Amino acid sequence: xxxxxxxxxxxxxxxxxxxxxxxxxxxxxxxxxxxxxxxxxxxxxxxxxxxxxxxxxxxxxxxxxxxxxxxxxxxxxxxxxxxxxxxxxxxxxxxxxxxxxxxxxxxxxxxxxxxxxxxxxxxxxxxxxxxxxxxxxxxxxxxxxxxxxxxxxxxxxxxxxxxxxxxxxxxxxxxxxxxxxxxxxxxxxxxxxxxxxxxxxxxxxxxxxxxxxxxxxxxxxxxxxxxxxxxxxxxxxxxxxxxxxxxxxxxxxxxxxxxxxxxxxxxxxxxxxxxxxxxxxxxxxxxxxxxxxxxxxxxxxxxxxxxxxxxxxxxxxxxxxxxxxxxxxxxxxxxxxxxxxxxxxxxxxxxxxxxxxxxxxxxxxxxxxxxxxxxxxxx
Amino acid sequence: xxxxxxxxxxxxxxxxxxxxxxxxxxxxxxxxxxxxxxxxxxxxxxxxxxxxxxxxxxxxxxxxxxxxxxxxxxxxxxxxxxxxxxxxxxxxxxxxxxxxxxxxxxxxxxxxxxxxxxxxxxxxxxxxxxxxxxxxxxxxxxxxxxxxxxxxxxxxxxxxxxxxxxxxxxxxxxxxxxxxxxxxxxxxxxxxxxxxxxxxxxxxxxxxxxxxxxxxxxxxxxxxxxxxxxxxxxxxxxxxxxxxxxxxxxxxxxxxxxxxxxxxxxxxxxxxxxxxxxxxxxxxxxxxxxxxxxxxxxxxxxxxxxxxxxxxxxxxxxxxxxxxxxxxxxxxxxxxxxxxxxxxxxxxxxxxxxxxxxxxxxxxxxxxxxxxxxxxxxx
Numbered sequence: 001x002x003x004x005x006x007x008x009x010x011x012x013x014x015x016x017x018x019x020x021x022x023x024x025x026x027x028x029x030x031x032x033x034x035x036x037x038x039x040x041x042x043x044x045x046x047x048x049x050x051x052x053x054x055x056x057x058x059x060x061x062x063x064x065x066x067x068x069x070x071x072x073x074x075x076x077x078x079x080x081x082x083x084x085x086x087x088x089x090x091x092x093x094x095x096x097x098x099x100x101x102x103x104x105x106x107x108x109x110x111x112x113x114x115x116x117x118x119x120x121x122x123x124x125x126x127x128x129x130x131x132x133x134x135x136x137x138x139x140x141x142x143x144x145x146x147x148x149x150x151x152x153x154x155x156x157x158x159x160x161x162x163x164x165x166x167x168x169x170x171x172x173x174x175x176x177x178x179x180x181x182x183x184x185x186x187x188x189x190x191x192x193x194x195x196x197x198x199x200x201x202x203x204x205x206x207x208x209x210x211x212x213x214x215x216x217x218x219x220x221x222x223x224x225x226x227x228x229x230x231x232x233x234x235x236x237x238x239x240x241x242x243x244x245x246x247x248x249x250x251x252x253x254x255x256x257x258x259x260x261x262x263x264x265x266x267x268x269x270x271x272x273x274x275x276x277x278x279x280x281x282x283x284x285x286x287x288x289x290x291x292x293x294x295x296x297x298x299x300x301x302x303x304x305x306x307x308x309x310x311x312x313x314x315x316x317x318x319x320x321x322x323x324x325x326x327x328x329x330x331x332x333x334x335x336x337x338x339x340x341x342x343x344x345x346x347x348x349x350x351x352x353x354x355x356x357x358x359x360x361x362x363x364x365x366x367x368x369x370x371x372x373x374x375x376x377x378x379x
Numbered sequence: 380x381x382x383x384x385x386x387x388x389x390x391x392x393x394x395x396x397x398x399x400x401x402x403x404x405x406x407x408x409x410x411x412x413x414x415x416x417x418x419x420x421x422x423x424x425x426x427x428x429x430x431x432x433x434x435x436x437x438x439x440x441x442x443x444x445x446x447x448x449x450x451x452x453x454x455x456x457x458x459x460x461x462x463x464x465x466x467x468x469x470x471x472x473x474x475x476x477x478x479x480x481x482x483x484x485x486x487x488x489x490x491x492x493x494x495x496x497x498x499x500x501x502x503x504x505x506x507x508x509x510x511x512x513x514x515x516x517x518x519x520x521x522x523x524x525x526x527x528x529x530x531x532x533x534x535x536x537x538x539x540x541x542x543x544x545x546x547x548x549x550x551x552x553x554x555x556x557x558x559x560x561x562x563x564x565x566x567x568x569x570x571x572x573x574x575x576x577x578x579x580x581x582x583x584x585x586x587x588x589x590x591x592x593x594x595x596x597x598x599x600x601x602x603x604x605x606x607x608x609x610x611x612x613x614x615x616x617x618x619x620x621x622x623x624x625x626x627x628x629x630x631x632x633x634x635x636x637x638x639x640x641x642x643x644x645x646x647x648x649x650x651x652x653x654x655x656x657x658x659x660x661x662x663x664x665x666x667x668x669x670x671x672x673x674x675x676x677x678x679x680x681x682x683x684x685x686x687x688x689x690x691x692x693x694x695x696x697x698x699x700x701x702x703x704x705x706x707x708x709x710x711x712x713x714x715x716x717x718x719x720x721x722x723x724x725x726x727x728x729x730x731x732x733x734x735x736x737x738x739x740x741x742x743x744x745x746x747x748x749x750x751x752x753x754x755x756x757x758x
Contacts, residue, residue: 068670068674255669258669263664277669277672277673278673279669280668280669280670280673285642285666285667285668285669286665286666286667286668286669286672287664287665287666287667288664288665288667288679289659289664289665290634290637290656290658290659290664290665290681291447291659292681293679293680293681294656294657294658294659294681294682294683295447295681295683296681297680297681297683297686298679298680298681299678299679299680300667300677300678300679300680301672301676301677301678301679302669302671302672302673302674302675302676302677303673304673304674304676307676
């Protein structure tokens with residue numbers, strides 16, 4: 001006779017998390033684990049219920065164990081449910097929108113039903129509910145026009161875009177910025193935030209069959225020019241660029257690709273420029289002629305939003321979030337293209353595990369184009 | 380009957396310059412040209428007699444026409460002496476020690492017999508005498524222990540070394556700095572200036588047969604450790620380095636090589652470090668993993684002493700020169716290894732031309748090891 005859980009059992013396991021016990025290929029090491037209701041939150045913490053949790057490329061690297069930030073095991077999970085009781089359980093996921101369900105003693109500024117986002121990296125967001133430190137989250141104002149998707153994707157990509165446009169080169173209205181991987185989530189945010197500041201963008205993307213559609217889409221976001229990497233090999237580009245910019249030097253290039261395309265893009269920069277890297281999608285290193293550094297005074301830097309959160313005060317974090325909420329609320333920063341993957345409470349852990357692994361496998365292929373957002377344990 | 384110049388003619392051509400009419404291979408385009416005495420200096424200028432003029436690698440690039448700073452033709456030279464009267468004559472050379480021979484109206488702070496060095500790039504120093512703007516030179520104090528060779532080589536290499544140790548990373552006694560091309564003229568200055576500040580240096584040089592001699596020589600200058608590029612491939616180096624530094628991160632690497640050796644060296648740096656490039660002897664580009672920029676917050680910069688002179692005030696220039704004069708005078712910054720090539724007034728222009736071309740050819744080979752200094756038109 002097959003085993004059916006009784007109603008009492010189902011009620012007991014109201015929560016679920018996507019966990020792993022050791023680093024490795026996420027399509028093999030991830031599994032969905034059910035666990036009971038959370039105990040009441042200790043002092044200075046809150047219990048939260050996750051609404052949406054994005055799957056970012058870096059999440060995959062964390063699970064693989066190749067990311068510099070290592071997650072901490074979650075000791076609140078009943079380790080026996082993981083099969084072996086001496087293995088730590090890591091909850092995957094870095095970003096997410098959650099709702100406060102219970103507030104511990106000593107917490108000020110947070111109430112039940114408040115929306116919060118995570119400011120501490122690698123908290124483990126691919127779950128239905130969990131307990132978090134009150135200082136590891138920020139309350140998100142419920143501004144009109146601000147959607148769940150907006151809020152859930154607010155801590156990684158938009159601030160990366162915003163800060164890269166802010167922290168390296170002083171830019172004023174009419175100045176140009178160039179970037180590759182312009183159709184990435186960060187790239188789309190760069191286009192929109194730049195446009196909201198009156199900055200022009202020169203955007204490079206991979207050559208593709210549906211290029212015209214992509215160009216139209218990025219132009220609709222506010223892109224000034226969209227070109228493929230092939231255009232970089234064309235010597236006439238430099239001249240054309242001069243016409244577009246009215247001879248004004250471009251002093252900021254944002255890079256998430258690396259390799260030869262980035263070398264060619266960097267050559268288009270004027271003197272005293274910054275090349276800021278935040279990704280390496282080509283998996284090729286940056287290769288730059290030394291003369292650019294010596295004679296054109298190029299500075300090559302990197303940007304990592306996780307470091308930003310560690311270095312900045314809560315006031316600075318809140319200030320940045322408010323800027324982004326305003327942009328989103330005013331329709332100047334749109335939801336990223338996305339797909340919501342719901343994991344119902346009715347699915348078995350095995351079924352849910354397979355669903356999550358499929359999402360990851362699709363992300364791996366790199367051609368998904370849409371950001372995957374997990375909604376875990378909906379009724 | 381062969382033509383012998385009369386005494387009157389010899390007296391008329393008291394001056395000589397190493398000139399070129401068009402860019403190209405220096406061993407082909409350079410020639411030595413004789414010309415008459417200088418007219419009295421116009422207002423705000425001085426006439427100077429060159430004592431010693433170094434041959435730097437960049438001088439060759441300038442003559443080839445591949446250097447970003449282009450020299451101005453010298454209209455004071457009788458162009459008829461160049462064969463074709465409508466070709467401009469460029470006097471080669473960027474660095475040199477000269478003595479003031481005549482002071483124009485309106486010049487303050489300079490007198491006959493004063494030593495001066497050039498602060499304006501590409502003035503044309505490979506000559507016996509010329510007229511220069513009073514603001515394009517700096518008076519060098521005749522400090523005890525300061526030799527002609529010291530003063531003649533003071534404007535390019537020692538300030539490059541000094542500024543790279545000064546402008547990027549705040550370093551305090553006991554901190555480490557690493558560099559490649561450590562036996563270059565700049566590298567030797569880095570070792571000595573670092574030692575004078577109580578900084579430790581990790582020095583990389585090319586593998587070679589006489590390595591033990593070179594190590595001894597660099598250690599005598601104050602080098603803490605000297606290794607070959609081969610050592611960079613050895614994985615145990617990182618561990619060894621930790622023992623040497625007591626686990627202290629190295630935050631500054633100076634690079635004049637490029638290519639794979641520089642990639643490996645950069646990997647030894649700690650977080651928040653600077654890689655500062657001032658040369659590219661390997662003619663290979665800088666190739667750096669993007670992860671160093673993103674996760675270790677590496678900054679890659681360049682340094683060019685010519686830009687420094689353009690950006691800094693005369694007071695700042697004088698302050699730097701005084702620091703270097705003091706180091707030299709105290710024996711903390713030794714003369715670079717050098718060879719003086721004298722061109723006698725008795726040699727014909729053809730003989731002198733051949734001598735200069737031979738010096739350049741030797742520099743070209745890159746294995747000269749000694750800095751060549753021209754002393755032109757000695758009696």
